[in-house]
Amino acid sequence: MKPTNVQRMKLAIISTALLLLLPFVILRTPVSAAAGQDQTGAALYGQKCAGCHGKGGQGMPMWKEKGQPDFTSASFQRSRTDAQLIESITGGKGQFMPAFKNKLSADQIASLAPVIRSFGHK
Numbered sequence: 001m002k003p004t005n006v007q008r009m010k011l012a013i014i015s016t017a018l019l020l021l022l023p024f025v026i027l028r029t030p031v032s033a034a035a036g037q038d039q040t041g042a043a044l045y046g047q048k049c050a051g052c053h054g055k056g057g058q059g060m061p062m063w064k065e066k067g068q069p070d071f072t073s074a075s076f077q078r079s080r081t082d083a084q085l086i087e088s089i090t091g092g093k094g095q096f097m098p099a100f101k102n103k104l105s106a107d108q109i110a111s112l113a114p115v116i117r118s119f120g121h122k
């Protein structure tokens with residue numbers, strides 16, 4: 001009988017501990033969801049943009065010849081507002097920058113502007 005009681009005690013302690021932890025897990029969820037949004041921007045950039053703009057936003061020689069800006073350049077960063085970046089991503093630009101309005105949601109497009117900005121802060 002004794003080992004069973006010890007096991008029951010252990011089970012009770014573990015269950016109590018889990019119940020006590022539950023509110024913290026629930027409270028933490030919005031925080032990790034907010035952090036997930038930044039990751040979405042960076043992950044989207046990696047999937048949809050890095051192929052043409054480079055992982056670090058510096059651009060690609062073959063596209064630069066065709067007028068692609070270098071996102072690491074301070075003068076490029078100064079020359080555009082966030083709204084203009086979002087507009088170019090949404091509707092495309094020139095002959096070669098594709099429009100993403102049918103491929104990404106407005107929220108996803110908005111999450112890319114800070115990613116473009118982050119390349120300027122290096």
Ligand code: HEC
Nearest residue numbers: 048049052063067068069085088089093094095096097112
């Ligand atoms: C097929 C290659 C290609 C892909 C994919 C691409 N771009 Fe571009 N992007 C370009 C080129 C080329 C330009 C230069 C367009 C011009 O000024 O004529 C450009 C320009 C831009 C600009 C500058 C617009 C301005 O105001 O001058 C931004 C911002 C941008 N791209 C963001 C993105 C983002 C974000 C993605 C991914 C969702 C993306 N691009 C995907 C080729 C690409």
